[in-house]
Amino acid sequence: MAESRVAFDLQIPSDVEYIEGVVELARQRCRELKLSPTKCSLNVPVALSEALSNAILRGNDSTGGKHVRIRAIVSDTDLVFEVVDDGPGFDLDECTQDCTLPENISREEGRGLFLMKRLMDRVESFRNKGNVVRLTLHRE
Amino acid sequence: MSFSIKKQGEVVVVDVEGQLIVGNRQELKQKVLDELEKGEKKFLIDFSQTGYIDSSGLGVLVSLSKKIREQGGELRLANLNDDLQTLFELTKLDTLFQISDTRERALESF
Numbered sequence: 001m002a003e004s005r006v007a008f009d010l011q012i013p014s015d016v017e018y019i020e021g022v023v024e025l026a027r028q029r030c031r032e033l034k035l036s037p038t039k040c041s042l043n044v045p046v047a048l049s050e051a052l053s054n055a056i057l058r059g060n061d062s063t064g065g066k067h068v069r070i071r072a073i074v075s076d077t078d079l080v081f082e083v084v085d086d087g088p089g090f091d092l093d094e095c096t097q098d099c100t101l102p103e104n105i106s107r108e109e110g111r112g113l114f115l116m117k118r119l120m121d122r123v124e125s126f127r128n129k130g131n132v133v134r135l136t137l138h139r140e
Numbered sequence: 141m142s143f144s145i146k147k148q149g150e151v152v153v154v155d156v157e158g159q160l161i162v163g164n165r166q167e168l169k170q171k172v173l174d175e176l177e178k179g180e181k182k183f184l185i186d187f188s189q190t191g192y193i194d195s196s197g198l199g200v201l202v203s204l205s206k207k208i209r210e211q212g213g214e215l216r217l218a219n220l221n222d223d224l225q226t227l228f229e230l231t232k233l234d235t236l237f238q239i240s241d242t243r244e245r246a247l248e249s250f
Contacts, residue, residue, distance in 0.1 A: 016161075016162045016163045017163050019161065019162065019163060020159060020161065020163060038222075038223060038226075041191070041192065041223050042192065042223035042226060042227065045159075045191070045192040046192055046193075046194055046227065049161055049162070049192070049194040050194060050195055053161075053162045053194065053196065057162070099231055099232075100230075100231060100232040105231075105232055105233070105235070105236060106202060106206070106236060107199075107202070108199040108200075108202050108203045109195075109199055110195075111195035111198055111199065111231055112194075112195040112196075114195075114231070115194075115195055115227075115230065115231070118230050119230075
């Protein structure tokens with residue numbers, strides 16, 4: 001079984017102003033791990049930004065005083081981000097829209113989960129001391 | 141992250157410096173809507189200094205495009221780097237917007 005280590009473990013106030021700082025930290029870790037430039041500058045920033053904004057705006061319902069926890073875990077093969085909020089959770093497949101369908105393409109919303117799934121190798125949502133969204137990206 | 145607006149001929153050019161994300165999308169929207177309110181019709185958003193855009197940022201671009209069209213105007217985009225081009229292709233928003241390689245080409249296209 002591949003060994004894994006925690007690259008960072010943070011708790012931020014439930015406020016979208018904190019997203020950019022967390023994403024920048026994640027990008028630094030990606031560069032240190034020598035992930036491809038596209039993974040460092042597109043896949044991770046956009047997918048993680050989506051997971052964080054979902055946690056803050058939907059999971060925690062923009063409620064002040066709440067927090068979001070973010071853990072980055074590295075193994076020989078994968079980089080995994082876990083984003084935990086206080087919300088009731090959601091059905092990932094049920095909530096994901098195909099924003100490329102003609103009837104959806106000019107909608108203003110509904111691209112977040114779609115992008116997470118397209119930019120990560122695996123996206124999971126489950127409950128474990130809060131609602132967890134786990135993003136997995138293969139390092140190679 | 142910041143947005144700067146200047147007029148080039150008849151076109152309002154907006155430079156997006158840094159990220160266009162959930163935390164700052166309203167600022168961009170308001171700046172463009174203020175210009176629309178003043179009667180401006182032609183808008184170009186230049187992404188040459190942009191890092192990444194999230195789904196909220198994409199949503200604001202769609203929203204602005206609609207509002208500008210409703211007022212008889214046009215919104216065009218320029219200078220998407222490879223990552224941003226990929227993002228627009230993944231979401232098929234490259235089919236919704238007129239996108240130019242350079243600011244000059246975009247300005248000429250109006």
